Amino acid sequence: MINKRGFASDNNAGVHPEIMKAIERANCGHVVAYGNDIYTERAVEKFREKFGDDIDVYFVFIGTAANVLSIDAVTKPYNSVITAYTAHLHEDECGAPERFTGCKVLTLSTGDGKLRISDVEKEMYAIGFEHHSQPRVISITQSTEVGTVYQIEEIRELSKFAHINNMLLHLDGARLSNAAVSLNRPFREFTRDAGVDIVSFGGTKNGMMYGEAVIFFDRKHSEDFKYLRKQGMQLASKMRYISAQFERYLTDDLCLELAMHSNKMAKILEKEIRNIPGIEITQSVESNMVFAIIPKEITDALQREYFFYVRNEMKNEVRWMCAWDTTEDDIMGFVKVLKNLMNKRNT
């Protein structure tokens, strides 16, 4: 069976062959369940190499859980979490943050998916006033849900602001590798060293089968995380299969290699699209996504050839996402169909 590649989501892509091989290698004999095994030890070691020896890192199944449990670890239910309106945490987790942590999620509208202090400040009132949820976490996504990337200085400013106000900075890094490639800086430089306190580190969207990591840069924030992970229904019994993936993912910079590819594909796509009159690119292309407004009447026909999602029905803004396995041929094929549809429309 052949499943045709589209531009709907990096979640629609499969597992990279090197990751698959790592899984197979781990499939040998008995090891203690729930993470007390050599594969997990080695994967954790890989994270330490990237982020520092004194981190605490825990594996969970999905990004929603990584975000929700990150917040749960450092809040009480009367706290609030400040995030962008576009954040996965708010838009795409079906209220899991509210239900599991009890916290209020405060959202700020942003054009480009990036939080700014001038926005966050609007929610900084009634501190110490028991009638009002108390802000405790600022959560940003890197790269953002609209494909933009925070500059290191922007992150540093947010973390400073957070710490001055007795808050923490959480970073949803479901596509952290794409950001690393975009910034061309090591992970650590734009997370830990920029003042981020907790990272949801993604693997699934960039070539893994399943598995995300929660990284704590200060162990006092993770003191009871093992209980929270279990109670949050995220403790894998056969943990070794997540760990083996992460070990390989972080070896020889495979994670960066794959992200570099998908970012590059997005750039090629962007370039081609910019040559098509009547299509407006709406966000700066800084990672593996292109957002564009296209004519409503061609959408269905285009989706039939290469599947993708409409993000905003009103404006007919669509999202085209490249994955680790997107090829230049895919893009050229897609662009050809798109051009044809646009031409037909103009005649």
Next chain:
Amino acid sequence: MINKRGFASDNNAGVHPEIMKAIERANCGHVVAYGNDIYTERAVEKFREKFGDDIDVYFVFIGTAANVLSIDAVTKPYNSVITAYTAHLHEDECGAPERFTGCKVLTLSTGDGKLRISDVEKEMYAIGFEHHSQPRVISITQSTEVGTVYQIEEIRELSKFAHINNMLLHLDGARLSNAAVSLNRPFREFTRDAGVDIVSFGGTKNGMMYGEAVIFFDRKHSEDFKYLRKQGMQLASKMRYISAQFERYLTDDLCLELAMHSNKMAKILEKEIRNIPGIEITQSVESNMVFAIIPKEITDALQREYFFYVRNEMKNEVRWMCAWDTTEDDIMGFVKVLKNLMNKRNT
């Protein structure tokens, strides 16, 4: 690397080669994420063949989640769930049922892990009285956490009792295949046809990598389950890899073949142990586990050779579990070490 097999847990075993091959076959091109794919369709079809065309089935990551979400689907937070003290739901889920559903978990002590109506009746009071949590679900485990198996008639009685009292019967089938082999009956006969309302259907403990299923026999109980699964952080993005496992697991009765093997290994182990004076087998061996009281002083030495868990420190009762990959040689090697230790002790 070779990881030595022990008798600690069927979770310590790896993935069966046929399951691994199915995962690899699914690793091809793009498919829509979150379950709207051909692999999931085919896996669901396999469940329909076993349990009926009108079931609803959902995949989740782990057994704890299958249990918690099963209960969440049919309760309100002022309800209670009645279960055995030994139930995974109570003992091994770190309070996830209480936290996620808000319900009270009422536990009854049982010698053999099996609930009886005479016990359940003790909690059937204050019905309609708003000061008291209202019983809504009886949850049983099949095969139980101590390796025993409910007879079909026992399940039928419990379901009748539940339904007469406006309650539902949930069955935690983390080891359902072992029970099917033990009873030598089709799954359906001792679940749906015996009046069970919801089943947590296990795969991980019997040769899968990850993935459990929640099966609803009446769709009115699953009306909003898709939201609960997402909010419960159990919606896999690359769902196809769970589905492909389940499809293979239910094809050519692989699930039964593997359970038949582990049950048989437990029987051989039991037979060997019964020949060793000074060791008392404490539970009827009806699935893939042997519970026994052994002398405290030999425990450490035995564990060093073949890892296993002490279940009750007071009595030094231990649990020996066989897996799909346990061999007769493993058992004979283990028994030899055990006999030696017992002999040394007697001299």
Next chain:
Amino acid sequence: MINKRGFASDNNAGVHPEIMKAIERANCGHVVAYGNDIYTERAVEKFREKFGDDIDVYFVFIGTAANVLSIDAVTKPYNSVITAYTAHLHEDECGAPERFTGCKVLTLSTGDGKLRISDVEKEMYAIGFEHHSQPRVISITQSTEVGTVYQIEEIRELSKFAHINNMLLHLDGARLSNAAVSLNRPFREFTRDAGVDIVSFGGTKNGMMYGEAVIFFDRKHSEDFKYLRKQGMQLASKMRYISAQFERYLTDDLCLELAMHSNKMAKILEKEIRNIPGIEITQSVESNMVFAIIPKEITDALQREYFFYVRNEMKNEVRWMCAWDTTEDDIMGFVKVLKNLMNKRNT
């Protein structure tokens, strides 16, 4: 001891003498606890006279609880509640709605505290999409937290919109009597008859000691409310003392008499303020509150004489609230101090 009246809050006022007498009359012998008593029966009857024979009404301690439990009665945790940014539900309940119900609270900015369909529509997307919290309740406040009042037609439009979209309309009536006086219409006309589904009916802010009511116009929404109230820690043991208050409050239109007074005081205050140059009234005065921007430098001195709250530090917008016991002398005294402070400032 004499406690000087200020303009901080109608919560700072005491209990009306008639309410106090009703409490004393109820203080006689034994009655069954938790609401199964004659006082509660009579109070409920009073509500039936106002809202219809087929309503269901439950008493709770405070307005926060009336709101939270109203929502809890008709939602599942994956639902969302749409409300104005200024709503008590969002601003002043310390996240109780999120923690207790698990729901997401979506807020819309409004200048005058009133929700409009054009705003609500912005949140009506991703319906049926399991990644996204599903809208289930629109919650409005009448009179609003900024002293404005919805016209009947405005409520009717919102309820129609809600019902078409499979949602319900909840009305936070902490100051419902003030709205009734403002509209000069019976309660029923702008609640039940305008399509509202559930009302939080306030008493405390308008002369009662404690006690609020939750009124359901369709009993299918209150089927299990008695359990939710108990689990929500709102079931009063000596219920008769809440009931006796409500009975009196609804007799001879005491509730309207008191609201008419506080509304009238606000009107007088408004008139006086409009004569003072340099003070800007920021909201239409339609109930018992006046919002105004005053010079920062006079705030402290004014608060020392007559206590009140600054609502918006940035703009130095303040809130002056009249209560059932505010007198014209209070207002004239206050205005005099204010004028003096303004004059001193100008010289």
Next chain:
Amino acid sequence: MINKRGFASDNNAGVHPEIMKAIERANCGHVVAYGNDIYTERAVEKFREKFGDDIDVYFVFIGTAANVLSIDAVTKPYNSVITAYTAHLHEDECGAPERFTGCKVLTLSTGDGKLRISDVEKEMYAIGFEHHSQPRVISITQSTEVGTVYQIEEIRELSKFAHINNMLLHLDGARLSNAAVSLNRPFREFTRDAGVDIVSFGGTKNGMMYGEAVIFFDRKHSEDFKYLRKQGMQLASKMRYISAQFERYLTDDLCLELAMHSNKMAKILEKEIRNIPGIEITQSVESNMVFAIIPKEITDALQREYFFYVRNEMKNEVRWMCAWDTTEDDIMGFVKVLKNLMNKRNT
């Protein structure tokens, strides 16, 4: 209207005249809402006199809330609370502890309502094991729900055990005054000085209208309690009316005077009952309750004259409770009816 006194519950009694007068005295002018008032200050001072200057005390509406919030203050959702099966916390709070705190409630069966270390020890396993809820609070009731009273030494042993095991001891003192009278010791001696960490201090069952207090003996446990109280929907706006009650309740030992009376009435009732053949008293009468097994056939007729509750339908065990306003005449009248019914039955 005259409401006849029965023996159903001390919650069925009204408000003591001195408490009512205190409420009236507080009904004067404006004071700041939510507890920042002179009445609350004075009431807190009264608690300090009894329990020490460095306590933290918070008022809530009901006993269920006092218990639930006490536990919430010192637990995380993965913790468990160990209590007697008869505890109000387990039996009569409709699962509010589980829903609000997320914790597991572990219950131990006890004949006399009192927890013993030998029982508690059964739940002290799997410490540090993330699959299992971690014990954090032992909760006892004083006097217990079956009318018995812990001796000071018994409390001291439990608190020692708790502290050694990194747990805290919570005491549900809904009827603490009855215990104080029974032990004939000051409150402090059998709470704080006996190692109790948190007390739910009751008022409603002993002559107050509404209001309970949560007392923390170590302020590190109450650091964020003001938020928890608000989020728990227990922050009274017109707090002064609770405070005024407590101030009077603790003045001139009114609380003890009332409890002494109800305890004495129970003793008289016990003495009379012991003279009636065919009635078995089932619990030691140490506070204001008598538990007895009576013939089923006389129950209805007796309840019609003097209302009371059957506690155990199987055994026809009934509970007769005396209140602050029970008179000797009430008892003699009741005993007369009871004797007549017993005589008729024997003939």
